[in-house]
Amino acid sequence: MMPPAKKPAQPSKNGGRFRTPPFVNNLRGVKDWKEAGDWLDYRQIEDIECITPDQAGVARGKMMPSKKFTSNTSLALPSAVFMTTISGGYPEDGNGFSYPEDDGDLKLVPDLSTLCKVPWEDDPTAQVICDLVHQDGRRVEFTPRNVLRRVVAAYEAQGLKPVVAPEIEFYLVRKNPDPDYPLTPPVGRSGRAIGGGAGYSIAGVNEFDELIDDIYHFSEGQGLEIDTLIHEEGAGQLEINLRHGDPVELADQVFLFKRTIREAALKHEIYATFMAKPIQGQPGSAMHIHQSIVDAKTGKNVFSEKDGSETDAFAHFIGGMQKHIPSALVMFAPYVNSYRRLTQAASAPVNTKWGYDNRTTAFRVPRSDPAARRVENRIPSSDANPYLAIAASLACGLIGIRDRIAPDAPVVTTANADQIDLPRSLLEAVDLFEADEDLRNILGNSFISTYAAIKRAEFETFMEVISPWEREYLLLNV
Known part of the structure; x- marks a missing residue:
């Protein structure tokens, strides 16, 4: 859960001059939710992309208004997102892999040290990379950022x-x-x-x-x-x-x-x-x-x-x-x-x-x-x-x-x-x-079985495609 929104701190007045808190000038990262609110307010950010890498390294996540981001909001993604092949399919059960029957949610926890602007967007937009945890707070073993953290x-x-x-x-x-x-x-x-x-x-x-x-x-x-x-x-x-x-x-x-x-x-x-x-x-x-x-x-x-x-x-x-x-x-x-x-x-x-x-x-x-x-x-x-x-x-x-x-x-x-x-x-x-x-x-067992199942499924999808080489050399010769 995210903390309730707090009113952004106003620049302090000293000798007739307003002094801006130094962290709001950070191009990347803040240390806590209060700083996050001030950082977003200072840049007049309208939208936040809450993203995390899937097994292919593709950005998955949700977009929301910045005011909702700093409110008491819980973010979640289906666990199936991290068991998906590059073509959007799903692996079969077996070899230690078992697809969760309930497809339960995994919680997105923003890593505020990664907060930064999205400079190619026309509207003021920021992005933050998130970690994945279970509902009880345990890190999700098979998600890529957590695999690296484990090492x-x-x-x-x-x-x-x-x-x-x-x-x-x-x-x-x-x-x-x-x-x-x-x-x-x-x-x-x-x-x-x-x-x-x-x-x-x-x-x-x-x-x-x-x-x-x-x-x-x-x-x-x-x-x-x-x-x-x-x-x-x-x-x-x-x-x-x-x-x-x-x-x-x-x-x-x-x-x-x-x-x-x-x-x-x-x-x-x-x-x-x-x-x-x-x-x-x-x-x-x-x-x-x-x-x-x-x-x-x-x-x-x-x-x-x-x-x-x-x-x-x-x-x-x-x-x-x-x-x-x-x-x-x-x-x-x-x-x-x-x-x-x-x-x-x-x-x-x-x-x-x-x-x-x-x-x-x-x-x-x-x-x-x-x-x-x-x-x-x-x-x-x-x-x-x-x-x-x-x-x-x-x-x-x-x-x-x-x-x-x-x-x-x-x-x-x-x-x-x-x-x-x-x-x-x-x-x-x-x-x-x-x-x-x-x-x-x-x-970790969970990552090994999940990743291997995805790769086998991707290979089977590839085998469904007939290549130009096959048409060139097999079509009229075999």
């Missing part, structure tokens, strides 16, 4: 605190109302369709100057900080890097950035897509995750000794990822399309090798000073739910630290042209996912 809590129990920095790739494509037609690169300011091979090209970025300006302005309006933005190798493919920080906060930022980038693109009559492999013959899109672990009391990076050398925890973190990430792949590559990106001799790794500044390995250790020593997980696709991808990556590393799993020797040559260490299909990945008891213990 972070497992680190806290060991006196550790994970730090992450995601990098998100995406494509800009021409509008494509008919899904039967392939996606094509957009036309930039030059008037020509964008070509490939423009990695790190400033001219490639400049083709979309006005769109990128809107991305920056929309992000600034929400208190989101972009570290860098580059043009990637694909035709119309961009990448945004975020500053490092708390896993839940960074997952929130990716969640909001995806909305932001899509809205900015639509304003310019094009699509932004986070599909793992949207265009045949072009590179796939990744969501690389940089990870380090610090001591919760001292803030020191536990991957580095005082003399700057590597610690056992650093090695064991990598060992845990090598052993368990194949079982967690379905959280990094959640759709049939995701596996089109994971191919041999491509920039996306299909191995579980690691190396120093080696981009052909799954786990790259960038060059840095000891205080910034970190491990980059290069396997996740940009179509992954950021909460789940970060949760899975950190969970695998924590298992390694806990069980003291030794890694293989680092690779100094090309690692992606040899054997394939990862599942090659969605169903194979789901089977491994369900069988890994160490992951199950950290992520």
Whole structure:
């Protein structure tokens, strides 16, 4: 339940001048409901979007007038919302999953630290990310934000605190109302369709100057900080890097950035897509995750000794990822399309090798000073739910630290042209996912069974579609 509305505090008068409380100038977040009311009143916000990510990372929730938001109002969503496939269907019971017969409500609890404006709306609108709890206040185990919180809590129990920095790739494509037609690169300011091979090209970025300006302005309006933005190798493919920080906060930022980038693109009559492999013959899109672990009391990076050398925890973190990430792949590559990106001799790794500044390995250790020593997980696709991808990556590393799993020797040559260490299909990945008891213990039975059931249902839906390949090669030949 939310507290009753309170009259917004009036600016104090001092020497003939009115002094505005400093928190109302925050672009993002307030500490309590009183501040929330003042913050909304100061901006004359009319509507509030109360949102939360579903299993696909899609924003679900409710919109309401701001005055109702700060009144004694209880928000709820049906539990079925978090058991829905990407196509809107529902999985069958079995393999530990059971659909609730009453489809009871789950309560939405706004996280006021995420309160911010929705800068692309014409009417003054704000948004807030919500957590999900049962009617008795218990966290809902299988919802994505709570899955990540559970993993972070497992680190806290060991006196550790994970730090992450995601990098998100995406494509800009021409509008494509008919899904039967392939996606094509957009036309930039030059008037020509964008070509490939423009990695790190400033001219490639400049083709979309006005769109990128809107991305920056929309992000600034929400208190989101972009570290860098580059043009990637694909035709119309961009990448945004975020500053490092708390896993839940960074997952929130990716969640909001995806909305932001899509809205900015639509304003310019094009699509932004986070599909793992949207265009045949072009590179796939990744969501690389940089990870380090610090001591919760001292803030020191536990991957580095005082003399700057590597610690056992650093090695064991990598060992845990090598052993368990194949079982967690379905959280990094959640759709049939995701596996089109994971191919041999491509920039996306299909191995579980690691190396120093080696981009052909799954786990790259960038060059840095000891205080910034970190491990980059290069396997996740940009179509992954950021909460789940970060949760899975950190969970695998924590298992390694806990069980003291030794890694293989680092690779100094090309690692992606040899054997394939990862599942090659969605169903194979789901089977491994369900069988890994160490992951199950950290992520929770309820999440494992729900997520696996959704992925199986999505695969069956995909199998109902006849592809152009089948029509081209089978129609007249078999």
